[in-house]
Amino acid sequence: MDKTNYSVARVETYTKTSITKAERHNERKNKSYSNMNVDLSQTPNNIHYKRCESTYNEKLKEMLDCKQVSLRGLRANANLFDELIFDINSDYFEKHGGYEFAKEFYERAFHFAEQEMGTDNIISAVMHADELNTVLTEEYGKPIYHYHLHVVALPVVRKEVKWTKKCKDKSLIGTTKEVINQVSHSNKWKSEQVLDNQGKPVYDKKGNAVLIKSYSLLQDRFFNYMSDGGYKDFIRGVKGSNQEHLNDLQFKIKKDAERLERIANKVEEKEFVFNDYMKYDKQIENISNLGKQKRFSKKIELEQKDFESLTEYAKKGIVADKEIYELNTRIDNLRNAVDKWKSLYDDIVDQTKDFFHA
Numbered sequence: 001m002d003k004t005n006y007s008v009a010r011v012e013t014y015t016k017t018s019i020t021k022a023e024r025h026n027e028r029k030n031k032s033y034s035n036m037n038v039d040l041s042q043t044p045n046n047i048h049y050k051r052c053e054s055t056y057n058e059k060l061k062e063m064l065d066c067k068q069v070s071l072r073g074l075r076a077n078a079n080l081f082d083e084l085i086f087d088i089n090s091d092y093f094e095k096h097g098g099y100e101f102a103k104e105f106y107e108r109a110f111h112f113a114e115q116e117m118g119t120d121n122i123i124s125a126v127m128h129a130d131e132l133n134t135v136l137t138e139e140y141g142k143p144i145y146h147y148h149l150h151v152v153a154l155p156v157v158r159k160e161v162k163w164t165k166k167c168k169d170k171s172l173i174g175t176t177k178e179v180i181n182q183v184s185h186s187n188k189w190k191s192e193q194v195l196d197n198q199g200k201p202v203y204d205k206k207g208n209a210v211l212i213k214s215y216s217l218l219q220d221r222f223f224n225y226m227s228d229g230g231y232k233d234f235i236r237g238v239k240g241s242n243q244e245h246l247n248d249l250q251f252k253i254k255k256d257a258e259r260l261e262r263i264a265n266k267v268e269e270k271e272f273v274f275n276d277y278m279k280y281d282k283q284i285e286n287i288s289n290l291g292k293q294k295r296f297s298k299k300i301e302l303e304q305k306d307f308e309s310l311t312e313y314a315k316k317g318i319v320a321d322k323e324i325y326e327l328n329t330r331i332d333n334l335r336n337a338v339d340k341w342k343s344l345y346d347d348i349v350d351q352t353k354d355f356f357h358a
Contacts, residue, residue, distance in 0.1 A: 005092040005234035009222035011215060013079035013185055016057055019152075022083055023056045026126055026150045042130035042145065047103055049110040049149075052124040056081065056152060059123050068120065069156055070180045079185045081123075084113050086149040086222065088234055090133040093147050094140070096233070099129060102147035105231060109149050112225045116218070117153040121181075125151045155188035156181045189214035 014022055024030050028043050052059055060080065063069045071080065086109040093102045106127045113122060127149045136144035159182040163172040191211040194202040202210040223236035 003089065003091055005089045007219075007223050007226060007234050007236060008085075008087040009215075009218050010085050010087075011189065011218070012083040012085065014081040014083065015077050015079055016060070017077075019056050019081045022081075022150075022152065023124075026083075026124060026128075026152065027052070028130075037132040037134060037146075039130050039132050039143075039145075045099065045129040047106070047127040047129065049107060049125040049127070050122055051126075052152075056123055060154070063154070068181065069154055070159075070182050072180065072182065074183065080154065080183055082117070082153055082155045082185060082188070084117070084149075084151040084153065086113070086151070088148075090136050090144055090146045092234055094136065094144055099145075099147070102129065103127065105226075106147070106149040108226060108229045108231070109222070110151065112222060113149075113151040113153065115225070116221070117151070118156060121156045122151060122153040125149065154183050155185045157184050157187045158182075159184075159187075189218075192217060 012022070028038075028040070028046065032040075054062070060069075064071065071078070074080070086106065088105075093099075093105070110125050113125065127147060129145050129147055131146045131148075133144045133146040159180050161177045161180060163169075163175055163177045165173055167173055191213050194210040194212055196202050204210055219236055
């Protein structure tokens, strides 16, 4: 039975400070990605539909200096950058042409982002083609990459600035002084009121307006835009924007748990072997009675065969003890790894709970 493919569009917000982490990830400025499935040998396959030639913050300063946008009235720690992430199941691309198909798909998705955010307000747009999908790689028996698009833009709205009472010409008060391109995430992503079939606003039993979240509307528009462009065989995302990442984490947790179980079984086997060497009372008694003390000396004399038996027992015991120690160490490491993946999984679920019903 074929899997259902979901299209996903979601938004992350960043301050001047926090955007640097997203920039390092998007533009592959890190030298290593120990906690991710990034294959740096595949990074040249990433596609920039719009490249930022400086840093994101330097580009923002450039836009401010030429008065292309305004931060008027915003707090110093305000969210200034929006990152739109467009995604669809990796299996969808694998069955429709792979990398080349993904490039075309996300080029149209980029044009959708231009329509949503304004071309001049987009700082960077890059399709990642270097993140391994471990679930499908296991299933297909070959490397399968998770194609997705990161678009970093400023959430800009047109704002009329009115003349205030401080204006000397009283006739101008309340009229438009200027129109600016204001950076404002909250105004860019306002919820909309639900309308009935007659186009009238819908209210709940308490008289409150029934609203549709802005991100849900974004998902609708993205799905319709891609469908109108001829891309089929997927449905509008309904289960959460991080579904593929969650599946990947579930896979890691499952594999670590399986490895933990295998090693635990090996430990039990080694402990059984070790106990098998040592559990027989007669053998222990025989070992204890080996040799005889020399007269007027603390030294013990051993027959050749007794010496060989004692040496054999000692070697087996040391080897078994060492193997048990090493396996127990690996179990501890795997338990820590499983706990880490479970914690990361829970964190992602918590961070994406707002998207699950989008």
